[in-house]
Amino acid sequence: MDIHGNGVLVTGGASGLGEATARWLHGRGARVVLFDLNAERGTAIAEELGEGAAFVAGSTLSDGDTAAAIAAVQTLAPLRGVVACAGGAPRSARTLDRDGAPHDRQLFDDIVAMNLTGTFNTVRLTAAAMAAQEPDGDDGERGAIVLTASIAGYEGQIGQIAYGSAKAGIIGMTIVAARDLAVHGIRVNTVAPGTIGTRAWDQAPAEMRQAFEAKVPFPRRFGRPEEFAALVEHLLVNGYLNGEVFRLDGAIRFDPR
Numbered sequence: 518m519d520i521h522g523n524g525v526l527v528t529g530g531a532s533g534l535g536e537a538t539a540r541w542l543h544g545r546g547a548r549v550v551l552f553d554l555n556a557e558r559g560t561a562i563a564e565e566l567g568e569g570a571a572f573v574a575g576s577t578l579s580d581g582d583t584a585a586a587i588a589a590v591q592t593l594a595p596l597r598g599v600v601a602c603a604g605g606a607p608r609s610a611r612t613l614d615r616d617g618a619p620h621d622r623q624l625f626d627d628i629v630a631m632n633l634t635g636t637f638n639t640v641r642l643t644a645a646a647m648a649a650q651e652p653d654g655d656d657g658e659r660g661a662i663v664l665t666a667s668i669a670g671y672e673g674q675i676g677q678i679a680y681g682s683a684k685a686g687i688i689g690m691t692i693v694a695a696r697d698l699a700v701h702g703i704r705v706n707t708v709a710p711g712t713i714g715t716r717a718w719d720q721a722p723a724e725m726r727q728a729f730e731a732k733v734p735f736p737r738r739f740g741r742p743e744e745f746a747a748l749v750e751h752l753l754v755n756g757y758l759n760g761e762v763f764r765l766d767g768a769i770r771f772d773p774r
């Protein structure tokens with residue numbers, strides 16, 4: 518796929534990895550729509566990017582908001598790429614706390630909804646829109662989708678039971694979605710980042726950031742959002758990559774804590 522002149526929807530595009538990816542792809546000629554809950558930042562970034570960029574405020578959990586975001590892409594160009602970055606880990610909690618009280622059920626459901634259900638909603642609705650478009654190129658490809666998991670989906674740390682479960686769900690979804698959507702000419706891949714230096718990490722205490730950095734075998738630093746964006750671009754344009762999860766982590770393996 519040639520992203521130049523084609524439409525890409527970036528969920529979570531108002532911050533961090535999504536923002537970096539939207540900027541990166543726009544800089545390479547894609548028409549990008551940033552879709553995010555954060556209207557203030559999303560609007561400002563889209564205005565800064567200018568022509569070929571737009572922002573739609575809303576939640577990946579809303580069918581109506583997602584439909585509006587898809588429609589916004591299609592006013593710019595055919596929807597050929599989707600990058601699902603919306604998610605996060607607003608709170609951590611153990612399965613049982615130190616006093617033996619069980620994990621809050623609502624907190625678990627909320628974190629799974631934000632990361633896993635929102636991602637699935639993005640996949641099913643964007644795939645339907647892509648499937649209705651004409652294929653492009655020799656392989657009959659209609660589009661490519663890139664999801665964002667986390668290495669916590671493989672080796673979640675203490676306190677990450679909800680987030681780790683949700684990200685493991687995205688990892689598991691990857692091959693199934695690729696198989697389901699093959700008949701429509703849509704590829705699906707996932708990036709599982711380790712520790713990438715975004716605002717989420719800026720808010721963490723300095724000692725905690727240094728401790729995580731020290732555990733990265735090489736290079737001994739946080740990943741850069743642009744390194745994530747470059748991998749996403751490759752997953753969008755390389756037509757033979759399908760149904761796989763790619764760790765982007767400097768070889769770190771999370772310890773229990």
Ligand SMILES: NC(=O)c1ccc[n+]([C@@H]2O[C@H](COP(=O)([O-])OP(=O)(O)OC[C@H]3O[C@@H](n4cnc5c(N)ncnc54)[C@H](O)[C@@H]3O)[C@@H](O)[C@H]2O)c1
Nearest residue numbers: 529532533534553554576577603604605667710712713715
């Ligand atoms: N930064 C890292 O080190 C890292 C590591 C592993 C995985 N990840 C994953 O990468 C993704 C992006 O992380 P980030 O560091 O850029 O975080 P971030 O908080 O900077 O950006 C996430 C964005 O998603 C948006 N969002 C959240 N829920 C949404 C919803 N339901 N609908 C629409 N928008 C929503 C937020 O408003 C925010 O702008 C997340 O899924 C996160 O779990 C990040």
